[in-house]
Structures are given as C-alpha cells and as structure tokens.
Amino acid sequence: MKTLKRIFYAILSLTIIAGAYGIAFGVPEQVAQLRGGSATETADAPQNARAGQRGQNRATTVVLTSLEARKYTLVLRTVGSAVSLHRTEVTASDAGEVVETALQANGMVEKGDVLLRLDDRTEQFALEIAEANRDQVQATVTRYEGLRSNGSSVVTDVALSEARVALRLAEANVGLAQVALNDRTIVAPISGRLGLTDVSVGDRLSSGDAIVTIDDTSSLLATFEVPERSIGLLTEGKQVLVSTPTYTGRIFEGEITAFDSRLDSVTRSATVQAKIENPDGLLLAGMTFAIRMTEETDPLPVVPATAITWNRSGAGIWIAEEGSTRRVPVTIRYREGDRVWVEADAPLGAQIVAEGAMKLRDGAQVTVAGARKGPGA
Incomplete structure (x- = not known):
C-alpha cells in the first residue's frame, strides 16, 4: 500500500x-x-x-489639474529689542554739592532745560575777580592809547603792547571763570524723557558721576538677527512690521537702516538695525518686539504636493498628453500647506497628474477620473 x-x-x-x-x-x-x-x-x-x-x-485612472504660476510670499519672523535712536547719559562735569534739582522721572525735557545746580559760590567770586582785573587792565590800555593819540612820548610802544597783552589775558581769565560757573549748572543736552535717578538736593557729586538718562523715544532703533537663508531680504529702506505683546493686535512700521557686512561664525546670522517711528511715545526703549518682513517672488509654477514623485534622479511631476504621460524633473523652491512652488521645464497650462502619480511609468496610458481647478483650490 x-x-x-x-x-x-x-x-x-x-x-x-x-x-x-x-x-x-x-x-x-x-x-x-x-x-x-x-x-x-x-x-x-x-x-x-x-x-x-x-x-x-493598462490605463491608470488619475486626476488632472492645470499647471499654474503664482507668486510666493517669503515671510521672515524674528525677535529683537529696541533702544532710543537718540539717547544720552548725563554726568557731572565737576564736583560739588547739589543745591537744586529738576529731575522728575519720566518727565519730558527740552534741550537746554536746567536739570540741577551745584553750589557755585566759589565760581561766582572767581568770575567777579576776573572781571575786576579785566576792567583794570582795560582802563590802563585806554589811558595809554589816549596819551599816544595826543602825541605824548611818556608811553612807549613797548608799554602799550604789554598793556594790550595783559588785557587779552584778563579777558581769557574772565572766559575761564564763566565756563567754570556754567559747569555748575547741568542742562539737558537733548530733548526727551528722563529716566530714574537717585540724585537729590544735598548730595555731593564727583566729576563724571552719572546723574540721569534721557531718551528721545520719538524714534526707536530695533536690533535683531536674520539667518543666513534670509539674507536676500535685506536692503536699506526695506519695510519691517513690528508688534509687541503690550499692544496686542497693533502693528508698528519701520525700515531697515543698516545691517552687518558679515555673518556671525557661531549663529550664522547677520545683525540688522531698523528705525521705528514712535510719534505717540507708546513704545519704550528696551521693549522686546516680534519683527516680520515679507517679499513676493516672481511667479513660479505651483503644483499640489500630491503631484510630486521621487526617484533616483530627484523630484518630478507627470504631464498628461493625448492620454499618455511623461515625467518632467522639477526643483522644489518653496512649500506651503498642500502647495509646492517648483522650477520645471513645462509649459503653463499643461495638464499634470495631481492624484495617482505614484502608479505611473513613462508612456503609461491614463484615464481621467476628475479634474481639479488648481493647486490649493
């Protein structure tokens, strides 16, 4: 068995x-x-x-769409901080005791306004002495010149010349005394807003001591970093849009005034400065800003993301012509959502495969299942 x-x-x-x-x-x-x-x-x-x-x-069912060209909006978002375009720190030019102040925090001052005064009694006396000496020398010169004009030989040319030199020295001493007296009064070098200060009447200041800061906030200077890939957006005068959490929903405008000529070796970014107009004084120096720059490119072919296929040579799209397909290589430039901007050797208006492209081979026959109006439509 x-x-x-x-x-x-x-x-x-x-x-x-x-x-x-x-x-x-x-x-x-x-x-x-x-x-x-x-x-x-x-x-x-x-x-x-x-x-x-x-x-x-043999025929593959696909969805076709027309190849269109659209502009792409490049958007750069970054953060930065700002300082006053015009700012200064007021310091004491001489030592002395404070006898009068007009330092009100956040107060507005005009250029030349008096901020404080130091004890100036010594300087006033020095000025009086210098003026008295000048007057005395002036009288001597006047008397010598009168004698010479009357033909008197008592006053020699040498004596008259020495008197005139003495007068010049006396006038210079008066000028020095006046400068020393003026230095006892500290005035605002620019117009702007006063910062906080701890200087008060009775304090004794040394030469070079900080008194107060003044910020002219009518214009701010924002500083921020731009990555290497976005250097092409930088041009002097280019508009920037600025926002801050302090004023939600409000946009402030500015323009680029300068940018660095080289990239940071570590961050691979360039430092940029932009002037921001602040006529209402809403923005303060030191604020952190969200900064945005935009620029539109020239029109580029745009396709749905599903139209892109990959092989060993790179990305490509399929074009349908008379019921068959051929593959066209593309270079991807930008992506946004389900749309891709590309560079391709294909005529605008050509029918491209938007869906079903993964099943295709060169020369494959296709049937149309539906039509799409355009990428992202």
Whole structure:
C-alpha cells in the first residue's frame, strides 16, 4: 500500500508540474502533435488571454489639474529689542554739592532745560575777580592809547603792547571763570524723557558721576538677527512690521537702516538695525518686539504636493498628453500647506497628474477620473 501511495503522489506531482510548464511556456511540439494541435496555438491561448486582461487594465485612472504660476510670499519672523535712536547719559562735569534739582522721572525735557545746580559760590567770586582785573587792565590800555593819540612820548610802544597783552589775558581769565560757573549748572543736552535717578538736593557729586538718562523715544532703533537663508531680504529702506505683546493686535512700521557686512561664525546670522517711528511715545526703549518682513517672488509654477514623485534622479511631476504621460524633473523652491512652488521645464497650462502619480511609468496610458481647478483650490 505504501508503495502505491508513493507512485500516486509522484504521478500527481508530475502532472501538476507539467500543467504549470504548459501554462507558462506552452506545450512541447511533440506533445501538441500527439494531441492534434500546434505548439504555437496551444501556447498562445493562455498568453492571449492574459494580454487581453492586461489591455483592459493598462490605463491608470488619475486626476488632472492645470499647471499654474503664482507668486510666493517669503515671510521672515524674528525677535529683537529696541533702544532710543537718540539717547544720552548725563554726568557731572565737576564736583560739588547739589543745591537744586529738576529731575522728575519720566518727565519730558527740552534741550537746554536746567536739570540741577551745584553750589557755585566759589565760581561766582572767581568770575567777579576776573572781571575786576579785566576792567583794570582795560582802563590802563585806554589811558595809554589816549596819551599816544595826543602825541605824548611818556608811553612807549613797548608799554602799550604789554598793556594790550595783559588785557587779552584778563579777558581769557574772565572766559575761564564763566565756563567754570556754567559747569555748575547741568542742562539737558537733548530733548526727551528722563529716566530714574537717585540724585537729590544735598548730595555731593564727583566729576563724571552719572546723574540721569534721557531718551528721545520719538524714534526707536530695533536690533535683531536674520539667518543666513534670509539674507536676500535685506536692503536699506526695506519695510519691517513690528508688534509687541503690550499692544496686542497693533502693528508698528519701520525700515531697515543698516545691517552687518558679515555673518556671525557661531549663529550664522547677520545683525540688522531698523528705525521705528514712535510719534505717540507708546513704545519704550528696551521693549522686546516680534519683527516680520515679507517679499513676493516672481511667479513660479505651483503644483499640489500630491503631484510630486521621487526617484533616483530627484523630484518630478507627470504631464498628461493625448492620454499618455511623461515625467518632467522639477526643483522644489518653496512649500506651503498642500502647495509646492517648483522650477520645471513645462509649459503653463499643461495638464499634470495631481492624484495617482505614484502608479505611473513613462508612456503609461491614463484615464481621467476628475479634474481639479488648481493647486490649493
């Protein structure tokens, strides 16, 4: 029994193998002649059946859309801080005791307004002495010149010359005394807003001591960093849009005034300065700003993201022409949502495969399942 089973299984296996061979490669000529048919006809029968089935399924169903060109808006967002465009720190030019102040924090001052006065009694006395000496020398010069004009020989040319030199020295001493007296009064060098100060009447200041800061906040100078990839956005006079959490929803305008000529070796960014007009005085020096710059590119072909396919040579899109497709390489420039801006050697208005592109091969036949109006539509 075991021997019969083995023979049966062997015959069954040979039959299956022979059938598979005949289906795949056709029936041998000798066997076909025994069966009363040609090998070619026998072999062509299953192949023709398969070819007919492939012919029915060869066309790929895709969705097409027209190739359009649109501008892309480059947007750079960064943060920065600002200082007053015109600012100064007022310091004491001389030592002395404070006898009068007009330092009100956040108060507005005009250029030349008195901020404080130091004890100036010594300087006033020095000025009086210098003026008295000048007057005395002036009288001598006047008397000598009168004598000489009357033809008197009492006053020599040397004496008159020395008197005139003495007068010049006396006038210079008066000027020095006046400067020393003026230095006892500290005035605002610019117009602006006063900062906090701890100087009060009775304090004694040394030369060079800080008194108060003045900020002219009618214009601010914002400083921020721009990454290397966005250097092309930088031009002097370019508009920047500024916002701050302090005034939610409000946009302030400014323009670039200067930027660095080299990149930071660590951050790979360039430092940029922009002037921000602040006529209402709402913005304060030291605020942190969100800064935005925009620029529109030239029109570029734009396609749906689903239209992009990849192979060893890179990205590409499929163009449908007269029911068949061909692949066109593209260079991706920008992405935004489900849209991709590309550079491609393809005419605008061409029908491109928006969906179903992953199934395509060069020369593949396609049928249109639907149409899309455009990328992102």
